[in-house]
Amino acid sequence: MSFINAMQERYTTKVYDETKKIDPKHIEELKESLRLSPSSINSQPWKFTFVSDQDIKEKLSKVSWINTEKVTKSDTVVVFSRVDDLSLFEEQIKRELPQGMVDYYNENLKPLPKEQITSWFDKQVYLSVGVLLSACAVMGIDATPMEGIEPANYDKIIGNDGYATLVAVAIGYRDEEDFNQPSKNPKSRIALDKVVETI
Template sequence: MITDMKFLDLAKWRYTAKKYNPNKKISEEQIQELKEIIRLSPSSINSQSWKFTFVSDENVKRELARVSYFNEQKINEASHLVVFSAIDDIELFEKQIAENLPEGSVNYYNQFVKIGSDAEIKSWLQHQVYLSLGFFLSACASMSIDSSPMEGLKNEEYDKILQLKGYKTLFAVAIGYRNPEDSNQPSTKPKSRLPLEQIIQAI
């Protein structure tokens, strides 16, 4: 049980699972908790330019796995697949913030974001969704749930299968419980990171 772990211990415990135990499913209660947590992710001006699709249906999961290159097996074995998409319709986004955000936040968007090209605006909208990925992976670790973030997907095929309108798939996360034989787990394969002195500067 890892309930009382410090965040540093969770960071050492979590890893990108490459093999799952296909017979162990995440409880409905925990899935509900993950949905509530992801809803609370922070974003610039509280923009919330995202949609999270929780896939438990085995047929849909298999269909998505088939268009996920080398990630196919882990998606099929995992308990659930969560697909992260970003708003791709700028008008739809502007309507959403006009209806939900305080005037000051909308003004910030108009002054600092809207002045960019469509590509720059969409890139800003997508950054927010990547932030929720970090939040989600940490939440999973805190609940002893294993995870695999994946950009190796045919994004347009995902959009079609999920019938996304106004949103585009960015990446997905398989979640479940690790297969004890997964050779990627930290107990077998030590975590690989650049040295602290190289990536952290103290002034």
């Protein structure tokens, strides 16, 4: 399947078939796809937690607002977190990045208030969300990005020390009767010439 076809077919899954499981090999490929996600100055201020344990998913479902059944019936929930402990991040970049990138952080970002730095981290994490959704589409895996969760409670449940949950993505396979799939609810997007400009 071409990338365009995959994007045409992907949609936000509303109902999962809990009897269909993702091949563990594909889970490993998704993990590697996330590891390869782009980020500004290769900062990688993130952690990705794959939750397939049903008991943990049940706990997460109770703090997932209208997403309860997506959490419990999907195969896996991927929790996207950003670094919340700046000292942890600074140790990481000293260990992992070239000095030029460390200097960029120290000169341009470190002097800012923590809220601005973590807001910059958030943007990097959201790049990785796009990578996961695209990888799932190419692999024929259904996905549901979910901001409708309680991040602080997610942190407690998964033991997210030094990190802060931003968003979660349920992944698995759609129920045949899911009302939101393109065959039942055609994809709606603004016309190309309204959103893309060529200069």
